[in-house]
Amino acid sequence: xxxxxxxxxxxxxxxxxxxxxxxxxxxxxxxxxxxxxxxxxxxxxxxxxxxxxxxxxxxxxxxxxxxxxxxxxxxxxxxxxxxxxxxxxxxxxxxxxxxxxxxxxxxxxxxxxxxxxxxxxxxxxxxxxxxxxxxxxxxxxxxxxxxxxxxxxxxxxxxxxxxxxxxxxxxxxxxxxxxxxxxxxxxxxxxxxxxxxxxxxxxxxxxxxxxxxxxxxxxxxxxxxxxxxxxxxxxxxxxxxxxxxxxxxxxxxxxxxxxxxxxxxxx
Amino acid sequence: xxxxxxxxxxxxxxxxxxxxxxxxxxxxxxxxxxxxxxxxxxxxxxxxxxxxxxxxxxxxxxxxxxxxxxxxxxxxxxxxxxxxxxxxxxxxxxxxxxxxxxxxxxxxxxxxxxxxxxxxxxxxxxxxxxxxxxxxxxxxxxxxxxxxxxxxxxxxxxxxxxxxxxxxxxxxxxxxxxxxxxxxxxxxxxxxxxxxxxxxxxxxxxxxxxxxxxxxxxxxxxxxxxxxxxxxxxxxxxxxxxxxxxxxxxxxxxxxxxxxx
Numbered sequence: 001x002x003x004x005x006x007x008x009x010x011x012x013x014x015x016x017x018x019x020x021x022x023x024x025x026x027x028x029x030x031x032x033x034x035x036x037x038x039x040x041x042x043x044x045x046x047x048x049x050x051x052x053x054x055x056x057x058x059x060x061x062x063x064x065x066x067x068x069x070x071x072x073x074x075x076x077x078x079x080x081x082x083x084x085x086x087x088x089x090x091x092x093x094x095x096x097x098x099x100x101x102x103x104x105x106x107x108x109x110x111x112x113x114x115x116x117x118x119x120x121x122x123x124x125x126x127x128x129x130x131x132x133x134x135x136x137x138x139x140x141x142x143x144x145x146x147x148x149x150x151x152x153x154x155x156x157x158x159x160x161x162x163x164x165x166x167x168x169x170x171x172x173x174x175x176x177x178x179x180x181x182x183x184x185x186x187x188x189x190x191x192x193x194x195x196x197x198x199x200x201x202x203x204x205x206x207x208x209x210x211x212x213x214x215x216x217x218x219x220x221x222x223x224x225x226x227x228x229x230x231x232x233x234x235x236x237x238x239x240x241x242x243x244x245x246x247x248x249x250x251x252x253x254x255x256x257x258x259x260x261x262x263x264x265x266x267x
Numbered sequence: 268x269x270x271x272x273x274x275x276x277x278x279x280x281x282x283x284x285x286x287x288x289x290x291x292x293x294x295x296x297x298x299x300x301x302x303x304x305x306x307x308x309x310x311x312x313x314x315x316x317x318x319x320x321x322x323x324x325x326x327x328x329x330x331x332x333x334x335x336x337x338x339x340x341x342x343x344x345x346x347x348x349x350x351x352x353x354x355x356x357x358x359x360x361x362x363x364x365x366x367x368x369x370x371x372x373x374x375x376x377x378x379x380x381x382x383x384x385x386x387x388x389x390x391x392x393x394x395x396x397x398x399x400x401x402x403x404x405x406x407x408x409x410x411x412x413x414x415x416x417x418x419x420x421x422x423x424x425x426x427x428x429x430x431x432x433x434x435x436x437x438x439x440x441x442x443x444x445x446x447x448x449x450x451x452x453x454x455x456x457x458x459x460x461x462x463x464x465x466x467x468x469x470x471x472x473x474x475x476x477x478x479x480x481x482x483x484x485x486x487x488x489x490x491x492x493x494x495x496x497x498x499x500x501x502x503x504x505x506x507x508x509x510x511x512x513x514x515x516x517x518x519x520x521x522x523x524x525x526x527x528x
Contacts, residue, residue, distance in 0.1 A: 204450060256448060
């Protein structure tokens with residue numbers, strides 16, 4: 001995120017925000033926007049994302065949290081970037097544990113096992129670190145994220161995906177919260193089962209070495225726009241496992257070491 | 268195969284290990300080798316070690332992950348024998364140039380038994396009841412077959428490609444850890460290279476130990492009180508060379524590390 005130059009006009013930002021949000025609301029895919037705007041920067045892309053957020057709030061939706069994406073060192077190296085990306089969560093993204101996700105509302109959903117943090121004090125970058133995050137955390141809670149790129153065939157570059165709210169679409173939080181001092185956040189394991197079969201496993205360190213460092217990076221990224229993480233924020237820290245494709249009829253159950261399980265069904 | 272052929276191949280693998288000179292795949296030599304033949308070859312290789320003064324201290328289970336099962340096109344695990352000459356303590360230097368040929372590290376959970384387990388009919392409950400403790404472990408697998416060009420019969424004959432192993436710094440009662448969800452983090456030279464969890468090995472490391480007890484039961488062999496059982500890798504295997512430092516940590520269990528020289 002060194003590149004802060006902007007290349008899009010205000011009108012282009014508004015038009016692209018409407019274009020991408022319509023794809024989400026109508027569940028149809030679109031070409032990645034950098035095809036038409038190859039010089040777009042991350043700053044442009046976040047302008048579009050924040051405009052989508054504004055559109056939802058203007059319509060009466062509440063913003064209920066933030067999410068981090070691209071939080072694996074391997075993926076970042078592969079994409080040639082040094083920082084993860086973030087997106088926001090709207091109220092209607094939330095699905096209860098054991099609940100149902102309607103695939104007709106989505107394009108080509110995938111799921112990821114994550115751990116989320118809820119803050120009890122504000123976090124402000126730059127210079128936010130793991131210690132700040134642990135001190136400001138009210139509790140952690142296991143979460144399954146459903147991602148759904150609006151781009152055809154889930155094919156995108158990072159700038160396009162930032163504009164598309166980091167592929168956010170639905171999330172399911174578990175029922176077992178824990179204090180950060182009671183969980184080994186680096187070593188706790190997760191086991192993802194689809195229709196009763198283990199399809200992936202991982203441990204907390206898959207998220208930037210420690211999930212709390214993901215929250216610290218979020219505070220530092222937000223600081224570049226003069227924003228911060230307020231007290232009471234719900235933050236999904238990024239996938240511990242690979243993204244797993246799901247379709248109507250699938251049952252997902254994710255077990256977390258010491259934190260119970262999260263389940264959902266896709267119809 | 269007749270016993271002469273079996274003995275010859277078992278002796279050849281033992282010599283390959285001693286001389287650190289890999290041999291061509293046994294399955295490339297025109298013999299029709301069954302899995303049973305391959306286990307007989309591994310027993311002959313083991314007999315050479317016992318004759319040289321080594322003693323069996325446990326067993327290892329291999330081919331427990333879907334990735335490796337698909338690679339070898341087999342859909343069951345295999346096993347090999349652990350001797351006292353194979354064990355290292357956490358943090359010790361492991362001399363590749365003296366002991367190994369083409370080593371790869373696997374993060375595993377080791378079971379230390381306090382009661383015998385004799386199959387068939389061993390359940391997961393029996394395994395848990397017979398387990399004194401579990402420990403973090405690196406198994407350093409190695410192949411006496413050139414370039415790891417192994418079919419299932421090659422690895423079975425070659426003592427399930429076992430090389431050496433490292434036991435970690437903690438021993439935890441199985442009552443105190445969820446062996447299905449316990450997470451594993453593997454670092455190489457300070458960089459996190461993989462993560463996993465207990466379920467990666469046949470759904471649970473406990474399933475692996477029960478499988479081994481039941482499989483060996485068919486041959487009249489028991490898992491013995493005091494034995495170390497390596498239950499299978501929870502992460503992808505990682506090639507290592509002299510100068511590498513590997514560390515594994517397992518949620519709720521502990522860590523193990525090894526330096527290669």
